[in-house]
Amino acid sequence: MAAEELKLKYTDEQAMLADSAWGFLRERCTSDKVREWMDLSTGYDTTLWQEMADLGWLGIALPEEHGGSCLPAGALVSVVEPMGRYLLATPFLATTLAGQLLLGTASKAQCREWLPAIAKGECIATLALSDAGGSWVPEHIDVKASRMKKGWRLEGKASGVLELAYADLVLVPARTDQGLAVFAVSREDLSYTAIEREQLVDETRRSYRLDCDGIQLDDSARLGKGDATAAIHDAHALAWLLVGSELTGVADGAFSLMLDYLKTRKQFGKTIGSYQALKHPAVEIMAQIEDSRGLMQYAASVFEGDKGESAVAARMLKAYAGETAAYATDRAVQFHGAFGFTWECDVQLYFRRATWARHVFGDALHHRARLADLLLD
Amino acid sequence: MSQDKQPISTEERDKFAQKVRAWLKRNMPSKPDFRLPLTFMEIDNQAQFDYLCDWQCRVYEAGYLGMSWPAEYGGGGLPQVYQDIVTREMARLQAPFMINAIGLSWAGPTILKLGTEAQKKRYIKKILSAEEIWCQGFSEPENGSDLGNAQTRAVRDGDSYVINGSKIWTSQAEYAAHMILIARTDPEAPNKYAGLSFFLAPMDTPGIEIRRIRKMTGEYGFAQTFFDDARIPADTLVGEEGQGWNVAMAVLAFERGAALGQAGGNIMSVITSRDLVETARKSLRDGRPALEDVRIREQLVQFMIEERCLRLGRQRGRDQRLLTPGREFAPMLLGKLQGSEYMRRMAAFAVSMQGGQAPLYVDDPMALDGGVWQRQHMNSYSATIGGGTSEIQRNIIGERLLGLGKG
Numbered sequence: 001m002a003a004e005e006l007k008l009k010y011t012d013e014q015a016m017l018a019d020s021a022w023g024f025l026r027e028r029c030t031s032d033k034v035r036e037w038m039d040l041s042t043g044y045d046t047t048l049w050q051e052m053a054d055l056g057w058l059g060i061a062l063p064e065e066h067g068g069s070c071l072p073a074g075a076l077v078s079v080v081e082p083m084g085r086y087l088l089a090t091p092f093l094a095t096t097l098a099g100q101l102l103l104g105t106a107s108k109a110q111c112r113e114w115l116p117a118i119a120k121g122e123c124i125a126t127l128a129l130s131d132a133g134g135s136w137v138p139e140h141i142d143v144k145a146s147r148m149k150k151g152w153r154l155e156g157k158a159s160g161v162l163e164l165a166y167a168d169l170v171l172v173p174a175r176t177d178q179g180l181a182v183f184a185v186s187r188e189d190l191s192y193t194a195i196e197r198e199q200l201v202d203e204t205r206r207s208y209r210l211d212c213d214g215i216q217l218d219d220s221a222r223l224g225k226g227d228a229t230a231a232i233h234d235a236h237a238l239a240w241l242l243v244g245s246e247l248t249g250v251a252d253g254a255f256s257l258m259l260d261y262l263k264t265r266k267q268f269g270k271t272i273g274s275y276q277a278l279k280h281p282a283v284e285i286m287a288q289i290e291d292s293r294g295l296m297q298y299a300a301s302v303f304e305g306d307k308g309e310s311a312v313a314a315r316m317l318k319a320y321a322g323e324t325a326a327y328a329t330d331r332a333v334q335f336h337g338a339f340g341f342t343w344e345c346d347v348q349l350y351f352r353r354a355t356w357a358r359h360v361f362g363d364a365l366h367h368r369a370r371l372a373d374l375l376l377d
Numbered sequence: 378m379s380q381d382k383q384p385i386s387t388e389e390r391d392k393f394a395q396k397v398r399a400w401l402k403r404n405m406p407s408k409p410d411f412r413l414p415l416t417f418m419e420i421d422n423q424a425q426f427d428y429l430c431d432w433q434c435r436v437y438e439a440g441y442l443g444m445s446w447p448a449e450y451g452g453g454g455l456p457q458v459y460q461d462i463v464t465r466e467m468a469r470l471q472a473p474f475m476i477n478a479i480g481l482s483w484a485g486p487t488i489l490k491l492g493t494e495a496q497k498k499r500y501i502k503k504i505l506s507a508e509e510i511w512c513q514g515f516s517e518p519e520n521g522s523d524l525g526n527a528q529t530r531a532v533r534d535g536d537s538y539v540i541n542g543s544k545i546w547t548s549q550a551e552y553a554a555h556m557i558l559i560a561r562t563d564p565e566a567p568n569k570y571a572g573l574s575f576f577l578a579p580m581d582t583p584g585i586e587i588r589r590i591r592k593m594t595g596e597y598g599f600a601q602t603f604f605d606d607a608r609i610p611a612d613t614l615v616g617e618e619g620q621g622w623n624v625a626m627a628v629l630a631f632e633r634g635a636a637l638g639q640a641g642g643n644i645m646s647v648i649t650s651r652d653l654v655e656t657a658r659k660s661l662r663d664g665r666p667a668l669e670d671v672r673i674r675e676q677l678v679q680f681m682i683e684e685r686c687l688r689l690g691r692q693r694g695r696d697q698r699l700l701t702p703g704r705e706f707a708p709m710l711l712g713k714l715q716g717s718e719y720m721r722r723m724a725a726f727a728v729s730m731q732g733g734q735a736p737l738y739v740d741d742p743m744a745l746d747g748g749v750w751q752r753q754h755m756n757s758y759s760a761t762i763g764g765g766t767s768e769i770q771r772n773i774i775g776e777r778l779l780g781l782g783k784g
Binding site for chain 1: 677681683696
């Protein structure tokens with residue numbers, strides 16, 4: 001049976017945003033720069049960050065009253081895909097996810113406190129979605145929040161918290177007597193021992209373990225009222241969409257390096273790309289990248305619509321783009337021969353980014369298993 | 378065409394789709410007491426042929442085929458969107474496919490694009506009504522993927538060309554009124570491509586002989602065609618003498634879906650991942666439905682994702698802004714390769730999950746769904762091989778789209 005038409009929505013604003021992001025990052029995010037930023041403790045360039053804010057990227061999906069452009073969250077992929085393509089690592093992902101979680105949970109006053117600063121690039125925000133074991137599902141969150149006479153006390157651990165060491169705001173989902181709640185933790189609330197840097201395969205990224213034991217918070221630190229489970233699920237879905245888009249860009253970047261090499265490197269008197277053993281996989285990789293882009297464009301189109309459909313679309317993207325990036329980076333190493341095995345060859349940067357991005361917020365196996373439950377029963 | 382420029386509103390589309398559905402429900406033929414073929418490439422006997430010709434004719438007479446082809450030649454003269462709706466509804470209701478596939482999907486559009494006024498008037502309407510079935514004379518016993526090396530000869534003699542040689546893998550040869558034929562008019566041409574010409578050869582010409590070929594499925598459906606001083610009219614030439622390669626490339630673009638302009642309707646039974654999931658529900662493995670097996674569930678999801686990718690590839694082609702700069706033709710060029718390989722792998726998987734029923738073929742009463750997947754699995758190679766093998770497709774795409782060197 002033929003299914004309904006899959007409608008792709010794409011506005012002129014999104015097209016303009018994409019044009020500007022691709023142009024900006026192509027020029028500014030060269031591999032020399034990526035390698036330079038990689039050695040900084042924070043992993044990113046504050047000047048560039050401010051320029052991104054000035055371009056309006058940090059407010060893309062925030063309301064106008066808080067300094068944003070009020071575009072649908074799907075529009076974020078227009079800037080995230082090229083970030084993957086050019087290996088940019090900034091607090092954009094964490095700050096954007098945290099901003100949307102704030103929007104989904106916080107009171108008007110709390111939004112006013114944080115969102116305008118986020119939109120201006122003045123507040124680095126992040127969120128703690130994984131438990132200490134790196135689980136990908138909200139059910140496993142093991143941070144607990146206990147009601148004190150005044151305020152709250154947190155205990156428990158989280159991992160994979162991006163940019164934590166220099167974040168101005170950390171959103172911590174925690175269990176309470178009345179379900180899940182999200183707490184706004186500011187830098188002053190965290191002791192030195194609460195933070196431990198994770199040593200990642202991807203050296204451009206910064207990620208930390210968080211120990212919440214002993215964190216004391218005011219009543220006002222709790223975002224909004226009522227159960228935050230749905231909002232936390234939404235944050236995961238947005239992460240699938242954004243990291244899936246990043247992976248699409250990563251695959252394309254690795255593919256582009258590989259393609260240049262296949263066209264220029266000669267062996268036995270011929271360019272190596274003329275050999276079918278290399279040419280045919282190159283076509284397969286290109287096909288998978290095109291497919292990933294289709295899934296990305298669709299997931300972005302439906303993201304603000306029906307939650308069931310948008311979650312399915314985002315999971316499909318995360319699963320498929322992850323495997324595409326794995327395939328593209330794997331073959332990009334191999335097809336560069338011994339040079340591909342070197343530190344100097346940029347392929348390793350893509351390989352490492354792909355390894356990170358594939359395994360945060362659920363790998364392909366995880367999402368296919370979830371999709372099976374959603375689609376087959 | 379950009380989506381916003383679609384000529385009819387959503388309400389009109391829904392209304393039209395409803396009308397089409399109602400017509401189909403009233404007019405679709407009941408299932409015959411013989412086995413129907415799954416594709417136009419496996420017409421095995423006269424009963425199947427008559428049944429499918431009759432159905433195509435009815436669809437055409439109702440105005441639901443060739444809807445976007447010019448009205449002066451027998452088409453509907455309407456925007457493409459109407460035909461797309463009909464085609465989709467026919468798939469949804471699993472209507473029998475359109476038998477005159479080669480006429481509707483590649484000979485017809487090629488004649489409309491490159492034929493003379495007289496040729497358009499002579500051939501187009503009867504393609505749509507299935508009065509005249511078409512076959513394709515491209516491959517030769519010694520020249521399959523290397524089409525440019527075709528050796529069948531065509532020699533000009535007055536108002537005729539005299540054809541000698543042989544074509545092979547000719548689907549529907551025994552039923553066809555005409556063949557799109559590529560033959561060598563000039564063996565001395567500066568290169569092999571320049572010596573080729575393209576004809577619309579009448580199949581009732583004396584000197585044409587057909588020998589049926591049995592397929593791996595056990596059925597018939599294609600043939601070898603022999604030409605022994607077969608004299609065809611010179612006005613069946615398309616384009617100029619020596620331009621045959623260009624015409625053949627236009628045909629292949631239509632055949633592979635890289636160019637649009639087909640008459641519409643499905644040219645084979647539409648099988649989707651939903652059918653695969655149904656099969657998983659019905660297949661028993663060690664006494665339990667295959668659908669409960671986590672390894673199978675994961676694979677089913679992978680097929681569903683890939684199927685969505687194929688559909689999205691077609692959607693993306695409608696909005697230039699969604700295509701990758703420098704690779705704008707990728708979804709179109711990839712369509713045949715990805716679609717046929719997907720069907721082959723899906724059929725193979727459908728057989729593999731059937732447990733003890735997997736070895737049963739079409740005539741066994743215990744075969745799952747009449748052995749449809751076992752038959753489909755074998756038939757799926759017709760699409761991964763026909764119209765240029767998957768390997769040739771990868772060469773073409775690698776060289777033309779990605780700019781990789783020739784081997």
